Amino acid sequence: MTKKTIIVITGATGTGKTTVQKYLRDKYDIPAVITHTTRPMRVGERNGVDYYFETPESFLKNHYLEYVTYAHYQYGSSHEGLARTWAEHDVASIVLDTAGALTYVHELGDQAAVLFLTVDNHASLRHRLLQRGDAEPMVTKRLASPEYGRDLVLPIGLRGVAKTVVNDDWQLAKQKIDQFVKGLLADKSQNTTF
Ligand SMILES: Nc1ncnc2c1ncn2[C@@H]1O[C@H](COP(=O)(O)OP(=O)(O)OP(=O)(O)O)[C@@H](O)[C@H]1O
Ligand SMILES: Nc1nc2c(ncn2[C@@H]2O[C@H](COP(=O)(O)O)[C@@H](O)[C@H]2O)c(=O)[nH]1
16 A cells, blocks of 8 residues: 655745645646635635635634634645545645644654745745735735744754755746655655555
8 A cells, every 4th residue: 555645835925835736736646635714715716626715614614634824814724635635646735834834744744745935035925926916915914924924934843854945946946846756756656565
């Protein structure tokens, strides 16, 4: 039986976590675990595809492996979401803030393979969020949140655990991600038990 793995993609807002998740799906057929949030939908987002969009009341009804408050909204990943994805795939991905990433490492040990995304020029993140179509007041509020500053730095608990990828240049970042995925898949094929 093959050991199940979750690729946890973490880092500050705008560093490209969702972009990497879509790349893993398109290039490697690695599915995303969809999480829950109370934040309003962005233009183009779809319920059940990008997130399960919840009210503050419905959010509380799920059975979470972990949940957090991020920039004034609730976010959480359910046990069921992970189990459903692992029932059909050996490797999946999830996008989490760094608090969530730490919980996954704590709960799942080496089944969690962590990618920490960063950029050299933090000022570029504001521009990226605005380019993505986020409303200016929302961006200002998010960049003023303690979660933003916290997620710019690799937490001590992820040092020696996470692979850091600098995503200033998408072509270069993709090469690093390819190396990471190929290493992970090679390790998995060596560790398969019959
Ligand atoms: N290397 C890059 N150079 C320039 N723009 C990029 C790069 N990587 C991603 N982007 C763009 O930056 C924006 C933010 O990317 P993305 O949504 O993937 O970030 P995120 O880390 O998931 O953000 P959040 O945590 O706010 O959801 C998107 O418009 C994306 O296309
Ligand atoms: N700990 C968790 N973090 C999550 C989850 N789902 C998303 N996120 C993180 O929240 C912020 C904001 O996301 P956005 O889509 O509003 O830009 C970002 O850092 C995500 O990684 C979750 O279930 N748990």
